[in-house]
Amino acid sequence: MEAETLDRERLASDTPHSADAELAQEKSPAEDAPKDEPPPDSARGWLVVLGAFLLQMVVVGSTNSFGVYMQEYKLTVFPTTPASTLAWIGSLQFSTMFLFDIGAGVLLERIDPRAVVVLGSVVSGGALMAASACKTPTGLLLTQGLLFGIGASCLTLPTLSLPAQWMVRYRALATGIAVAGGSIGALWMSFATRAMIEHVGWQWSLRITGLMTLVACSAFSPLMARRVEVQRRDRIVDVSAMSNTRFLLLFAASLFKAGGYLLPYHFQPSFAVVALGKDGAWGTNMSSILNAGSIAGRLLIGFTADFIGPLNSLLVSVVVSAVAVLAMWLPCNSIGLLIASALLYGFVSGGLISLVPVVTANLFGIKRLPSILGLLYVSYAIGGLISSPVGGKLLDDYGHGTDFKWLIVYDGLLFVLAAALLFALRMSLSISIVQKL
Numbered sequence: 001m002e003a004e005t006l007d008r009e010r011l012a013s014d015t016p017h018s019a020d021a022e023l024a025q026e027k028s029p030a031e032d033a034p035k036d037e038p039p040p041d042s043a044r045g046w047l048v049v050l051g052a053f054l055l056q057m058v059v060v061g062s063t064n065s066f067g068v069y070m071q072e073y074k075l076t077v078f079p080t081t082p083a084s085t086l087a088w089i090g091s092l093q094f095s096t097m098f099l100f101d102i103g104a105g106v107l108l109e110r111i112d113p114r115a116v117v118v119l120g121s122v123v124s125g126g127a128l129m130a131a132s133a134c135k136t137p138t139g140l141l142l143t144q145g146l147l148f149g150i151g152a153s154c155l156t157l158p159t160l161s162l163p164a165q166w167m168v169r170y171r172a173l174a175t176g177i178a179v180a181g182g183s184i185g186a187l188w189m190s191f192a193t194r195a196m197i198e199h200v201g202w203q204w205s206l207r208i209t210g211l212m213t214l215v216a217c218s219a220f221s222p223l224m225a226r227r228v229e230v231q232r233r234d235r236i237v238d239v240s241a242m243s244n245t246r247f248l249l250l251f252a253a254s255l256f257k258a259g260g261y262l263l264p265y266h267f268q269p270s271f272a273v274v275a276l277g278k279d280g281a282w283g284t285n286m287s288s289i290l291n292a293g294s295i296a297g298r299l300l301i302g303f304t305a306d307f308i309g310p311l312n313s314l315l316v317s318v319v320v321s322a323v324a325v326l327a328m329w330l331p332c333n334s335i336g337l338l339i340a341s342a343l344l345y346g347f348v349s350g351g352l353i354s355l356v357p358v359v360t361a362n363l364f365g366i367k368r369l370p371s372i373l374g375l376l377y378v379s380y381a382i383g384g385l386i387s388s389p390v391g392g393k394l395l396d397d398y399g400h401g402t403d404f405k406w407l408i409v410y411d412g413l414l415f416v417l418a419a420a421l422l423f424a425l426r427m428s429l430s431i432s433i434v435q436k437l
Contacts, residue, residue, distance in 0.1 A: 052159035068287060121151070269282070
């Protein structure tokens, strides 16, 4: 009973869970003074969650449906280009999006988040339209990969940090709802992208998606307001968190987790076609199955995390991800087992993304959440670089383009390493396995 009372008091005060409070709070007289801040868990906060959901649906949906483009590029557009080279396009999208979150975090603390979202809409939408004019994989790397990722960072960081500012009691659920938009977007955008490629070609598909990104995300921007004002600091980028042991454990775990995260999304569609001999439509089907599982996972795991704790939920999600990869995808020789693996992985992979902002807020507080998340997401950028490009290299050099065994083993080992580091972080906070963390 005493523990529950303390937990309620901590939630009501928006303070960090651990003794690392000074990392995020850095209180000054100005920050301690009373402010006219809106209350948490309010109707205005749910409007922010709605805006984050809609933005995620467009930008993350586009990123997660890259597997459809990957299949088209490899089989039709650039058939002589190695898979490892083409995989860099999707990996640059992912890595650049998180690498530039450092800059996006600085912008979010210094200017109106709604202006940041408009900037991201213009850059990411324009990048996809520019990609439609490219004739080489290098051009796509620079536009659909690098430039799109830069713009997307200004769209995704607000969606991951602002709901956590507005919500306290339902923080994990609200963040889960917000990021579920990405899975819903990827679900219908996978089919839409395949249909556009078949009827108007991959170039017009990029143009239509780019225009939709620019217009829709700009229209959603008014919903994305901040709740907590942060006093401006002299340092543009604060790297003090890098001296904190718990932050470093979370950073390293996120790096390996991000490395493992992309591989099923990028290669299970091709696995169905190349390894199992299914027709090209199964590439789109597998992308949709993965994202359908992710929708349920992001909602239900977020709901569960509010009861058992976000760090506990994140650790379980990583462990089950390793099981889905090593125990189901690795020995897979039938479409039924591949579907089961995709559904299970899709479900738990939703928590791999949605729980990180909640874990970070609980450990270090919400006042500096955008900048701390921006620094943490550098790990995702590094993880993206050791993800599909390495997996594609393993597929090309050791699997000769058709044997996915070493790619899958590599994916599973990344999740095992991430689980070990998260377990160490969990034990550093409490050795009690029943404590809510």
